[in-house]
Amino acid sequence: MNRVEDGEETARPAERSSATLRRWRRRLADEHAEAQVYRHLAERRTGEDRDVLLGLARAEERHAAHWARLLGDQAGRPRNGNPRMRLLAWLAHRFGSVFVLALAQRAEARTPYDDDADATAAMTADERIHEEVVRGLAARGRARVSGTFRAAVFGANDELVSNLSLVLGVTGGGVAAHTVLLTGVAGLLAGALSMGAGEYVSVRSQRELLAASRPDPTAPRYLPWLDVDANELALVYRARGMSTEEADQHAAEQLADLDPSPDRFAAGSGAGVDPDHEVVGTGLGAALSSFAFFASGAAVPILPFLFGLTGLVAVLVALLAVGAALMVSGAIVGILSGGPPLRRGLRQLAIGAGAAGITYALGLLVGGAVG
Template sequence: METQSSQTTERPEPTREQIRRWRRYLADERHEADTYRALARKYTGEERRILERLVDAEERHESYWLALLGERALPEPRTAWSTRLLSTLALNFGSIFTLAMMQRTEQRSGYDGDEDAPDTMAADEHVHGEVVRALAAKSRSRLSGMFRAAVFGMNDGLVSNLALIMGIAASGASNAFVILAGLSGLLAGALSMAAGEFISVRSQRELLEASTPDVSAYHYFPALDVNANELALIYRARGMDEEKAQRAADESLRRFKNGGLLDDALAPAGYSDFEEIGSAFGATIASFCFFASGALLPLLPFLFGAEGVFGMVISAVVVSVALFVTGSIVGILSGQPPFWRGVRQLLIGLSAAAVTYLLGILFGA
């Protein structure tokens, strides 16, 4: 603190822009400390201790900006409303959302190239980003299989049924026919998505199972000839050169003969557990339900009596909101800008609907 104080007294009078920037940094550091503190309460053990260390680091950064600002730190600065909103949503929806949001926050630190921020502080922020990335990795792997099915199902349901309904309605078909086409598209698409997801996930699991070592091989290891150790072939098949493979096999067999295990020999190379894939049944149900939910939204205005252009406009608005929200959620979870991910998903979906709308007008004419 003495070093920081001496540095502060030697500084020239800060400009208004500097003060504004320092106050923003102070608010952000306090906000990050509060978020990590709230997140730590949801964890136990080592993960909790790691998050508490991050709180300490953010408080250290807060002290630096307080020393620079002095009396200018009052009144207490407020974090940007968008950041507060995202934090509130993330903390209410679950730890993975919060971790993903904090990963992005740390990665886009404004300290890089700021002469008022020490290099050590900028480095801290990037390290924090990697710490949070590691903490979020396990949650992302658990989520990825079901989440993929949910996102793909919802997005496909929204886009495909909106495109179908827009094309049929634009052709001048009656409201009853639009509803019939929409319900048919919902059921056909949901069943197709569910079947495809089941086959995809099940096939992927079967491929991984085919690469998983056979634990029954344990029963044969006691009979291995120490002088002609075939166990070395396992290591060689996994990429080791002959000399290293032989040493590893000899060591593994020696440990096994003394009552140890051959876990390293049976560990599948490049294998990640099935949590990352999810169950075929769970993915099938998620895909069906989310596709049906997405496909129902563009149909709702017509089910409530809307017709023609008015029904198409309301349907497009409803689907636009859903597409934007879905894209934003994907952006948050992947540590990317949620706004632009939402815009990207919105534009892609509306573009598909616009094509079928024009085709509907063409065939209707």
């Protein structure tokens, strides 16, 4: 079948098979559910973001109207959308976070209309563009949380792997259970404190470097006294990446319309970026999240020993707990980055298992040699 044009029906009532009707009803329910997702997200936002989300909801309702026209009086009772979309609507209604936007981005990427001859070309194009719209909205949220999120994820994953490796290493050496527990607790505290302090210094240093690159807010007040012939203002823009011709033109425009604002020097530099959208985060926020997540990750491998388990049973429980935690953290990273959650989770699991296995084997070797 050829793809239909806008407003054109593909089959007369007598030609509609039961399979076709079921597919159209499923498409109708999914579009209503998708529109609901965007409306719930819009409820938790204001300004431009809210308007964009409501625009997406209206577009999905137009798509739903297409399937309703095809079904006519055979639409039947209202149906629920697919479980994934219903879950997304529930999350959007209660949380409305960047994670929901990232999930919505993945949902838009899975559009079934590329292979559906009953969908119009405009609907197919809409879905592809919707993915880019949601990607743009999600990018703002990712930028706002990426500094703290990076520290949190790095801290949790690092200590999940390192403390599990530490526990397995000393276990492989044949030490007593209380020694394993003491080693794990010491690793937790040392690692969490070190990570928190290091993250604070790192982020503070990065913010200070960025601050040093921003225009001096007092410099524009001297524009009226510049030598127009020498036009040293053009050197500012050339230093920030403009070509000679662009810098001369921009400087001439600035001198013709003087405005003593520090934003005048931000052209071509990225220095006028809204601080709310910086990807660096704050030093204290990064340090606290790094400490908290590092400590929580480090606690997982020693939980079996805290509850009195010993030997192989404790090791197996620790492995299962850390494996589950690595899968979850990897999936979260996948969701936020727009990647496949399962693949990201398996990658985290494989890395952790490899590091722990090597450390356990070395512990066995060293323990055997010492013994």
